[in-house]
Amino acid sequence: MPDSKSDPVLGAxxxxxxxxxxxxxxxxxxxxxxxxxLMPALALGMLDAAVIDDxxxxxxxxxxxxxxxxxxxxxxFGPFGVESYKERDGLRNGPKYAEATVYYPVIKDxxxxxxxxxxxxxxxxxxxxxxxxxxxxxxxxxxxxPGFMGPERSMSRWGPYLASHxxxxxxxxxxxxTVNPDARGEALVDxxxxxxxxxxxEGSPLFGRLDPDRMAVGGWSMGGGGAQVAATLDPSIKxxxxxxxxxxxxxxxxxxxxxxxxxxxxxxxxVNKHALKHYEKLPDSxxxxxxxxxxxxxxxxxxxxxAGGDVGRFSxxxxxxxxxDDDSWRPxxxxxxxxxxxxxxxxxxxxxxxxxxxxxxxxxxxxxA
Numbered sequence: 001m002p003d004s005k006s007d008p009v010l011g012a013x014x015x016x017x018x019x020x021x022x023x024x025x026x027x028x029x030x031x032x033x034x035x036x037x038l039m040p041a042l043a044l045g046m047l048d049a050a051v052i053d054d055x056x057x058x059x060x061x062x063x064x065x066x067x068x069x070x071x072x073x074x075x076x077f078g079p080f081g082v083e084s085y086k087e088r089d090g091l092r093n094g095p096k097y098a099e100a101t102v103y104y105p106v107i108k109d110x111x112x113x114x115x116x117x118x119x120x121x122x123x124x125x126x127x128x129x130x131x132x133x134x135x136x137x138x139x140x141x142x143x144x145x146p147g148f149m150g151p152e153r154s155m156s157r158w159g160p161y162l163a164s165h166x167x168x169x170x171x172x173x174x175x176x177x178t179v180n181p182d183a184r185g186e187a188l189v190d191x192x193x194x195x196x197x198x199x200x201x202e203g204s205p206l207f208g209r210l211d212p213d214r215m216a217v218g219g220w221s222m223g224g225g226g227a228q229v230a231a232t233l234d235p236s237i238k239x240x241x242x243x244x245x246x247x248x249x250x251x252x253x254x255x256x257x258x259x260x261x262x263x264x265x266x267x268x269x270x271v272n273k274h275a276l277k278h279y280e281k282l283p284d285s286x287x288x289x290x291x292x293x294x295x296x297x298x299x300x301x302x303x304x305x306x307a308g309g310d311v312g313r314f315s316x317x318x319x320x321x322x323x324x325d326d327d328s329w330r331p332x333x334x335x336x337x338x339x340x341x342x343x344x345x346x347x348x349x350x351x352x353x354x355x356x357x358x359x360x361x362x363x364x365x366x367x368x369a
Contacts, residue, residue, distance in 0.1 A: 067331050074316050074332060075309025078165030080105035080136075085205060092197050096183075096190035097145070099152040099173040102198070103159030104206060105136055105166050139206070140214040140323045141168035142239075143191035145184050147221025147246065148268075149177045154302065155220065158315075161304045165316055167323075168210060170195055181247045184226025188217040189234050214238055216323045218315070220301040221246045221269055224261075228278060231256035239322040241315050242278065243301035244269050250278040257287035259318040261311060263296030264341040271342065285348060287322065289314070289333060292342035310337045 084103045087093050091100060142162065146154045152173030159169045172191045174184060192215050199210035218241025219227040225247025227240045231254045240258040246269040260279055262271035269275070271292050279290045291314050293300055293307045304312025313332060320329035336343045 067335060071313060071332055071335060074165075074313040075305065077161065078105075080164050080166055081108035082106070082160045082163040083205070084159065084163075090201070090203060092194040094172075094187075094190040094194050096175070097172040097187040098175045100191065100194065101152065101156070101159060101171050102195075102206070103163040103169040103171075104139070104209075105163045105168075107136065135209060136166070137209045138211045139166070139168045139209055140211055140216070140238075140319070141170065141195050142216040142218060142241070142319060142323070143170045143172060143188050143195065144217075144241075145172050145174065145188055145191075145219040145223040145226055147219065147223045147244075150220065150223070151177070155223075157303045157305075161312055162316065162319070165320075167319060168195065168206060179222075181222045181225030182229050184219060184223050185229025185233055188219065188226060188230040192217070192234065192237075214323055216240065216319055218243060220244060221298065224269075224301075225250075225274075225278075228252045228254075228258065231258070239319055241318065242275065243315075244298055245275055245278060247274060247278065250274070250281050252278065252281065253283065255283070255286050257318070257322040258282065258289075259314060260288065260290040261301060261314070262290065262292040262342070263298060263300045264292055264294050265296060266298045266300070268298045276342075279344060284346060287347050288345075289318070289347070290342065290344040291337075291340055294339050294341040307337070307339055310339065 082103055083106050084101055085091060086101050087099070091102060094100070144155045144158055146152065152171055155171040159171055162169045170191050172187060174187055176183075179187075195206075195210060195215065196212045198204045198206045199208065199212055201207060213236065215237060216239040217227045217230045217237055218224070220243045224242040224245025227242055228245065228247065228250070229252065231237050231240050232252055235254065235256070237256050240256050241261075242258055243261045244263055244266055245260065258278070260275045262269075262275040264271070271290075275290060275292070279288055282288050291310070293311070296307060300306055300311060304315060317329045317332040320326045321333065330347070333347065334345065
């Protein structure tokens with residue numbers, strides 16, 4: 001048999017064949033090695049492309065957690081203690097309403113937790129007032145009126161809740177429990193007169209402690225319709241709480257911010273016939289929010305802790321933003337709750353120049369007083 005070592009021709013053929021095979025194997029090895037080395041870079045490139053192509057950037061988990069914590073805090077009692085007084089304690093007896101109770105915040109040095117399972121917002125935490133602390137001053141206030149056949153005490157759960165968050169709250173009744181929304185609107189304006197008088201009355205717990213330029217009104221059912229009437233009667237009102245409002249033919253045009261609460265199963269005041277029509281009739285320039293609670297009924301506004309506390313949360317945040325001018329509460333209004341069967345919101349930004357002018361006018365009035 002010929003020997004490739006002694007036969008040059010055979011040796012050349014053998015060398016070429018072996019060299020080609022080696023080159024092929026080496027080439028395949030280098031190709032695989034290159035692909036393996038390039039895979040991380042390719043993966044990173046694909047990831048970058050996916051991020052760039054996705055227009056939605058998820059919110060930061062920390063921000064979400066902070067908002068959730070604030071929402072939970074708004075559903076519960078606030079940091080202040082609460083005290084109250086009535087007409088027998090020197091409160092003015094207004095001619096356009098009957099009976100009244102004023103709730104106001106006080107600074108305390110200890111707070112008892114609400115017992116587990118407690119659902120009555122009228123049962124405020126125990127209060128221990130520290131007499132050495134300064135009094136709260138320049139307080140904002142809100143006047144609340146009930147609906148058809150509702151007594152003054154039907155709004156009583158709102159007093160301790162809102163006052164614990166720093167507001168002065170006045171709940172009033174009506175001279176006749178069957179009066180229409182227009183009369184309830186007049187009653188609310190009369191209640192504002194009483195609160196301003198308390199700011200001037202020596203011996204009043206609120207003497208010199210109210211900001212007379214920061215007042216809001218609200219009401220349930222016919223009272224919710226009346227609160228919107230009040231906004232047309234007194235343009236100085238800063239905010240309205242229309243809780244399951246009842247008022248046919250809502251031809252109410254004003255620029256006072258309105259929060260509408262509605263119940264999906266509200267029989268006496270169906271949202272489609274009342275709250276929604278009120279919302280739609282308001283100018284687009286008027287801040288407004290409609291929150292309809294899934295399976296909620298007409299008694300929804302009886303307790304701020306209904307709907308998991310969101311009834312109170314939205315009312316409180318609305319007052320903080322539009323009565324106290326605290327925009328840090330705006331995210332609590334924009335966060336749609338899971339129990340909402342309808343959620344409409346239009347919150348146009350305030351004109352900074354107009355806001356500055358209002359602040360200057362308010363400061364001048366206070367200086368003149």
